[in-house]
Amino acid sequence: MPIKNMAEYAANGEMPEVLFWVGCAGSFDQRAQRITRAFTQILDKVGVKFAILGKEEMCTGDPARRSGNEFLFQMMAYNNINTLNAYGIKKVVTICPHCFNIFKNEYPKLGGTYEVMHHTTFLQQLINDGKVVLKDGGAFKGKKITYHDSCYLGRGNGIYEAPREVLQAFDTELVEMKRCRSNGMCCGAGGAQMFKEEEAGTTRVNFNRAEQALETGATIIAANCPFCTTMLMDGVKNKEKEDSVQVLDIAEMVAMSI
Amino acid sequence: MQIAQQILFIALAIAAVYFFVKKVKEMRRNILLGRDEDISDNKNQRWKNMVLLALGQKKMFKKPIPALLHLVVYAGFIIINVEILEISIDGVTGAHRIFAPMLGGLYAFLIGFFEVLAALVLLGVVVFFIRRNILKVGRLNMAELNGWPRNDANIILIVEVVLMSLFLIMNTADLSLQQLGAEHYTKTDSFWISGNLTGMFSGMSVGTLIGIERTSWWLHIIGVFLFLNYLPYSKHLHILLAFPNAYYSKLVPQGEAKNMKEIQNEVLYMMEPDKAPPAPTGDAPAPPRFGAKDVMDLSWKNLLDAYSCTECGRCTDACPANMTGKKLSPRKIMMDTRDRMEEVGKNINANKEYVDDGKSLLHGYITTEELRACTTCQACVEACPVMIDPLDIIMQLRRNLIMEESSAPGEWNMMFGNIENNMAPWKFSPDDRDAWVNG
Known part of the structure; x- marks a missing residue:
């Protein structure tokens, strides 16, 4: 499947329907790359004309801003917005809720206003429009699934239902954790924690959250964020359940079922 | 009688x-010792919030x-x-x-x-x-x-x-x-x-x-x-x-962090020097502190938050850092802010104006360890029945730590360096950003 970047589109004087903002995790992290590929497979299969920025994409600056380095955030924002505006980008879809939050809430104040969608909302629309049809009720027939709300999609932006609607399209049982939706618990990666050792405590946030997910008895833990996916996988491994319980991004689940 | x-x-x-x-x-x-912050928009929505949240106690019913x-x-x-x-x-x-x-x-x-x-x-x-x-x-x-x-x-x-x-x-x-x-x-x-x-x-x-x-x-x-x-x-x-x-509570999505216009401009003038205003002549006023070190650097709304806190602990109860034994407690952030504000108030009562007492909210009351435990998950903000925002205070103190004190854990300094040089928080070559396409 050929994936074109914006420079190639622009060279042919073409515009894609949507720019797929991959994000740093989706670009470089081996686990997250599988989410990226899964999502592009779906876009390709459905025939959505999309582009990536390729080498021109840069970190949105989220971990810099959340850790307190506003200067570095503003530099990244300046460069990204310049690139996007130069191409005349109108619509962006991303697989990372942190990038999504930055695009939706923080770049507009800096001169970067785009219609932005998180990939779970994008997938929900494709399913609702009948463009994505899950074969045979999906690849997880009869399995129990639990869904982990990421902070920046859920509490941060109030998106609780779209990912659940996608999961309901599967022929499976969706069970909620005690802490879900607006009471959902963080995976431990946000606020730039992903990039440092946790402060001293009695346990790790991701261990605690993964235990909550395992308590539901689900064999699939569905996530919407590459960082949550990594954190929860580590948490599942800590309980030595990695052979019986899978942590999957919703895009991977859909890609496995079409 | x-x-x-x-x-x-x-x-x-x-x-x-x-x-x-x-x-x-x-x-x-x-x-009003706090920084000025204009919160005069959306009056209708604000009245509605007051009726629903304060009078109707809507968030209590969780x-x-x-x-x-x-x-x-x-x-x-x-x-x-x-x-x-x-x-x-x-x-x-x-x-x-x-x-x-x-x-x-x-x-x-x-x-x-x-x-x-x-x-x-x-x-x-x-x-x-x-x-x-x-x-x-x-x-x-x-x-x-x-x-x-x-x-x-x-x-x-x-x-x-x-x-x-x-x-x-x-x-x-x-x-x-x-x-x-x-x-x-x-x-x-x-x-x-x-x-x-x-x-x-x-x-x-x-x-x-x-x-x-x-x-x-x-x-x-x-x-x-x-x-x-x-x-x-x-x-x-x-x-x-x-x-x-x-x-006066926040009406924008909880995920949105406050922008720092002064730094936005600084970056703009650095990248496009022609847009910079002429350098001031004579004695320019001292530039404001980046982030917050003490209560005077916080916004007046942060200080109103501190007086409004009834220490119910719903925030701390929902905090993932606190739940896993870290030192951070959003309630303590609010209590510390109020205590320090009262201390500064007494200082002013005694001296007619604030006389530097060598103390500050950051370090004096709230430690770096507490601040560094925050995942910015907004569970504390969501939990508060009276719309207190502890995260806003945490973020401002973090900004001060990083931008005024250059105080960051070594891993964060590496992350900053990577973002600056490789455009990603990890040490990968920017040339490999689209390598996944061939994987």
Whole structure:
């Protein structure tokens, strides 16, 4: 499947329907790359004309801003917005809720206003429009699934239902954790924690959250964020359940079922 | 004798209001120590928030049992205070139950209704006391509450029990006096609750009963005056400040961090020097501090938040860092902010203006370890029934740590370096950003 970047589109004087903002995790992290590929497979299969920025994409600056380095955030924002505006980008879809939050809430104040969608909302629309049809009720027939709300999609932006609607399209049982939706618990990666050792405590946030997910008895833990996916996988491994319980991004689940 | 009582009442009322207003002005001054922040938009939405969140206590209902008890205590306490109007008029004019003859049967109904509320308040407060001190509900028994905060909570509960009991005793003695036909005690219909309690005063003389009735009346109103002046020193201040705090609360999505315009401009002028304004000549004012080191660097809304906090601990209860044993507690962030603000206020009272005391909110009250434990998950913001935003304070203190003190864990410094040089937080070559395409 050929994936074109914006420079190639622009060279042919073409515009894609949507720019797929991959994000740093989706670009470089081996686990997250599988989410990226899964999502592009779906876009390709459905025939959505999309582009990536390729080498021109840069970190949105989220971990810099959340850790307190506003200067570095503003530099990244300046460069990204310049690139996007130069191409005349109108619509962006991303697989990372942190990038999504930055695009939706923080770049507009800096001169970067785009219609932005998180990939779970994008997938929900494709399913609702009948463009994505899950074969045979999906690849997880009869399995129990639990869904982990990421902070920046859920509490941060109030998106609780779209990912659940996608999961309901599967022929499976969706069970909620005690802490879900607006009471959902963080995976431990946000606020730039992903990039440092946790402060001293009695346990790790991701261990605690993964235990909550395992308590539901689900064999699939569905996530919407590459960082949550990594954190929860580590948490599942800590309980030595990695052979019986899978942590999957919703895009991977859909890609496995079409 | 009667006139002496009237003079005493007026003197007490004036003193109570005077000292309260004085303290309110002081609190206002303290709040305005904070940075200016324009929060004048969307007035309709703000009024709506105030009605739903402060008056309607909408967010409390995430925990239905305490919410219901709290609503009863709150509604009871507020509605019963209507009775203060009559007490005040009686106190000033020397009348006794001045509304009784005017309202006729309705009067006994109203007082009866207040009595039912008083009984419900008593019940609610007793349950609260049990939850806090016997059942030891987790969030109400954390170490940060040791000392004054714990005493403060119990003082509030005890004062409410005393005030409500005095109200019921006063009415019971009054009804007993009416039954004995005592002079000055206007005949009313029986009251719903105290009407059933007169048995406990049977056989007492008119003189004794007047003693009980007057003592209760005086202790009740003195209690109310004292409680009013206790509020500014207590977590109970939330009964007033929940309203403005809900009004001024954040309306944008919780995930949105505040922009720093000054740094945005700095980057712009660096990248496009032609857009920079001419360098100021002469003595330029000192640039503002980046982020917040002390309460004066926070916004006035952060400081209003601190005064509005009733230390219920819903934020800390929901905090993933706190749940996993880290030092961070969003409630402590708010309590520290208030304590430091009060300290600065006292400093100003003593010295006419703030004289540097060598202390600050950052380090003096809140440690880097607490700040570095935050995942910015906004669970604390979501949990607060009165729309306090501890995360906004945490973010500003973090900005100060990084941009003024260059204080970051080594891994974060590496992450910053990677973002700057490789455009990603990890040490990968930017040329490999699209390598996944071929993978």
